[in-house]
Structure formats: structure tokens, C-alpha cells
Amino acid sequence: MSYAEAKQKYAALGIDTDAAIAKLRTVPVALHCWQGDDVRGFDTDPSKPLTGGIQTTGNYPGRASTPEQLMADIDEVLKLIPGKAKMNLHASYAIFENGEWADRDRLEPKHFRKWVEYCKARGLGCDFNPTFFSHPKCDPLTLSSTDPETRKFWIDHGKACIRISQYLAEELGEPCVMNIWTGDGYKDVPADRLGPRVRYKESIDEILTEPRDKDKVYVTVESKVFGIGVESYTVGSAEWCLKYASGRDDVVCLMDCGHYHPTEVVSDKISSILTYDDHLALHITRPVRWDSDHVVLFDDETREICREIVRCGIDKVFIALDYFDASINRISAWVNGFRNTQKSLLYALLQNNEALKKLQDEGNFTRLMTEQERMKTMPFGDVWDEYCRVCGAPDDGSWFLESERYEKEELSKRK
Ligand code: RNT
Numbered sequence: 397m398s399y400a401e402a403k404q405k406y407a408a409l410g411i412d413t414d415a416a417i418a419k420l421r422t423v424p425v426a427l428h429c430w431q432g433d434d435v436r437g438f439d440t441d442p443s444k445p446l447t448g449g450i451q452t453t454g455n456y457p458g459r460a461s462t463p464e465q466l467m468a469d470i471d472e473v474l475k476l477i478p479g480k481a482k483m484n485l486h487a488s489y490a491i492f493e494n495g496e497w498a499d500r501d502r503l504e505p506k507h508f509r510k511w512v513e514y515c516k517a518r519g520l521g522c523d524f525n526p527t528f529f530s531h532p533k534c535d536p537l538t539l540s541s542t543d544p545e546t547r548k549f550w551i552d553h554g555k556a557c558i559r560i561s562q563y564l565a566e567e568l569g570e571p572c573v574m575n576i577w578t579g580d581g582y583k584d585v586p587a588d589r590l591g592p593r594v595r596y597k598e599s600i601d602e603i604l605t606e607p608r609d610k611d612k613v614y615v616t617v618e619s620k621v622f623g624i625g626v627e628s629y630t631v632g633s634a635e636w637c638l639k640y641a642s643g644r645d646d647v648v649c650l651m652d653c654g655h656y657h658p659t660e661v662v663s664d665k666i667s668s669i670l671t672y673d674d675h676l677a678l679h680i681t682r683p684v685r686w687d688s689d690h691v692v693l694f695d696d697e698t699r700e701i702c703r704e705i706v707r708c709g710i711d712k713v714f715i716a717l718d719y720f721d722a723s724i725n726r727i728s729a730w731v732n733g734f735r736n737t738q739k740s741l742l743y744a745l746l747q748n749n750e751a752l753k754k755l756q757d758e759g760n761f762t763r764l765m766t767e768q769e770r771m772k773t774m775p776f777g778d779v780w781d782e783y784c785r786v787c788g789a790p791d792d793g794s795w796f797l798e799s800e801r802y803e804k805e806e807l808s809k810r811k
């Protein structure tokens with residue numbers, strides 16, 4: 397009943413709520429496997445600290461420490477979220493069988509066979525990330541290292557990851573976004589900023605000589621402003637990545653909300669890139685004062701990002717989540733962030749964009765402000781509830797009970 401009323405109210409503004417719901421159900425949002433285990437992965441000593449300038453804080457009990465636990469946790473998340481998810485894996489989540497182990501430059505598709513089985517059984521596509529951190533060969537530079545052997549190791553890792561991405565795309569029948577991010581940089585004022593950036597370019601050029609179907613594997617480069625321990629200089633800066641992607645037709649820019657100066661916002665950058673490019677990739681996260689990777693909320697900036705995604709072309713943007721909070725129940729962290737992203741996308745699909753754009757173009761800014769404010773108290777919650785219902789997902793009032801049950805029966809038993 398309340399949905400029928402909400403539907404009418406939106407229809408009076410020319411907005412089709414059923415169409416918005418149907419559209420959102422087709423838009424993939426990549427679910428990052430690394431929220432479940434504090435970015436530890438399975439291929440190196442999990443007791444070693446995370447490197448590459450990123451850090452998780454908190455020691456909430458229940459962290460997944462085996463592939464089986466991580467997969468079980470993701471299953472729990474999938475039960476509690478509406479919409480179309482796809483997996484997002486890091487190379488460090490390789491699953492070795494029969495006592496075998498391979499270093500990052502030797503990773504093969506078979507090390508992701510179990511993930512392929514997992515995704516197939518759940519109808520999920522999968523994105524992929526080479527892991528250029530938390531490894532003894534981070535010197536701390538990787539692709540921009542001065543040491544040719546170190547550079548070669550990481551180039552070979554990148555190439556191996558292209559082969560794995562191709563395998564994931566082929567097996568799962570959905571394109572794979574392969575994102576290159578490194579924490580390469582310096583703690584203190586460098587004497588040579590150009591050298592590492594030139595080497596970075598040469599290394600990524602070399603990685604991209606690896607054959608792939610370019611309509612199946614989309615390579616992205618993710619920029620950053622600084623990391624912990626690399627505060628003064630980041631090789632893959634915003635300008636570097638923008639220029640790199642614009643210099644090639646087979647590389648897409650990836651923007652992470654936490655990778656800019658504190659008053660910069662990603663929402664304003666989306667249209668600049670899509671003025672020139674067919675595609676753009678995002679890591680949706682929430683920076684609190686810095687690149688803190690907090691759980692995504694249904695907040696102003698997330699809504700504005702989603703409004704821009706919808707206005708510029710929702711099918712042009714590869715949407716992925718990227719946060720890791722170890723201070724709260726990790727399943728709830730995952731579910732809240734995914735649901736809030738979905739909520740923001742649905743909210744964005746329910747704007748009367750055409751009418752608002754017309755007001756802007758006519759220069760009627762008084763009315764534009766008034767109409768934009770009016771949209772904020774439309775009965776959005778009823779449409780969201782309906783969306784969850786048609787997706788077969790629990791509503792906002794009930795998913796947490798199931799998450800609590802899982803915590804009690806499963807997570808609390810983990811060492
Ligand atoms: C780090 C980047 C990067 C990572 C993941 C784990 O600052 O945001 O995307 O968070 O690859």
C-alpha cells in the first residue's frame with residue numbers, strides 16, 4: 397500500500413519507480429573480499445603487518461582466516477543485500493591446493509579455480525586486483541623500483557594477473573575490471589620525482605603487452621594522494637593516472653573517494669572524465685578526515701556521487717566498494733556499505749534529472765534549489781523497501797537480526 401502511494405507521488409513528477417527498480421537490479425556493484433579479513437589474504441604470513449601505506453584498525457572478533465570462512469561470510473552478506481553483486485578479489489587471495497604455493501609472479505588461473513566455482517554457483521562475475529603490497533619484495537617501491545629484478549618481479553605479477561582476469565571473465569561470462577594500484581612513494585621529500593614516474597609508466601606499459609580480450613578485461617589505474625609511511629610523494633598521483641589513462645585507449649581511470657585532498661570530492665570529478673572517456677571506475681569508500689576507508693553511509697557525498705553516475709550514464713561506470721573496518725562486525729560493515737551504495741543509486745535513479753537540468757539551462761536557479769530540496773523528502777523509504785522486497789532481500793529493520801544470529805552461531809566461535 398505505501399509503495400503504491402509512493403509510486404504515485406513520484407509519477408506525478410514524471411518519475412517511474414518501477415523502471416528505477418528494474419534498472420538498478422541490472423547494475424553490478426563489486427563486493428570487495430578484503431573487508432572480511434582485514435586485507436590479509438592467504439598467500440603470505442597473515443601475522444605480518446599490512447604494507448603499502450594502508451592500514452586496518454580495530455580487533456573486533458570473528459575475522460575470517462581461511463578461504464572457507466571468507467566464503468561462508470560472503471554467503472552471509474549475499475543473503476542480506478539487494479541488487480546485483482559481483483566479486484572483487486585481490487591476487488593475495490589465491491587458494492593453493494595440495495600443499496602447493498606460488499609467489500606472486502608465478503600465480504596462475506588455477507589458483508583461482510575455487511573462486512570461479514564459488515562465483516559460478518552464485519551467478520556472480522568477478523573483478524580482480526594484482527597485489528603490489530604486503531610482500532617482501534616491496535622495497536618499498538614495486539613497479540617503480542630502481543632495481544630491475546624487483547621491477548621484473550612485479551611486472552610478471554601484473555602479467556600473471558591479466559591472464560587470471562581473462563580467465564575470470566571467460567569462465568564467468570562477465571567482464572573483469574583489473575585494477576592496478578600500488579603504494580609506491582616516499583615518506584620524505586624526494587630528490588627525484590620524475591624517475592620513479594617514468595619507471596612506473598614503463599612497467600605498466602610492459603604489463604599491458606600481455607594479450608587479453610579488451611572487451612572482457614578492462615584495466616584500470618587507481619591514483620592516490622599519500623599513504624601511511626609514504627606521506628610526501630606518491631608515484632601514481634591523480635595527474636599521473638589521468639595522463640596515463642588518457643594516453644591509451646585500453647586503460648580506464650579509477651578514482652577512490654579517499655585519494656584526494658580533504659575538501660576535494662569525487663562527485664565533481666566524474667563528469668570531467670566522462671567528457672572524454674567512455675568508461676570510468678570508482679572505489680566507493682568514506683574518507684573521514686583522511687583516507688580512512690570507513691564503511692560507506694547513505695550520506696550527502698555518496699548520494700551526490702550516485703547522482704552523477706546516473707546523470708552521466710550509469711552503464712559507463714564500474715562501481716566497486718573499497719573499505720575495511722576491523723572495529724565492528726565485518727559482515728555488518730560489508731552489508732551496511734553495500735546497502736548504502738544501493739540505496740544511494742536508487743535515490744539517484746529517482747531524481748527528476750531532466751526537469752532539474754532544464755531549470756539549470758534556463759537559468760532558473762531559484763526554482764532549481766527549491767525543486768532539489770523538495771526531492772529530499774519524497775517517500776524514498778517506501779521505494780527502497782519495495783526494492784528490497786522484489787530482490788528477495790531483508791528490509792532495513794530485519795537484516796541485522798540475521799547478522800546477529802550469524803555472529804553468535806559462527807563468528808563468535810572463531811579464534
Ligand atoms: C589503497 C587503495 C586500494 C586498496 C585495495 C585493497 O589505498 O584504495 O584500492 O584499498 O586494493
Ligand code: ZN
Binds near residue numbers: 618652679718
Ligand atoms: Zn581503492
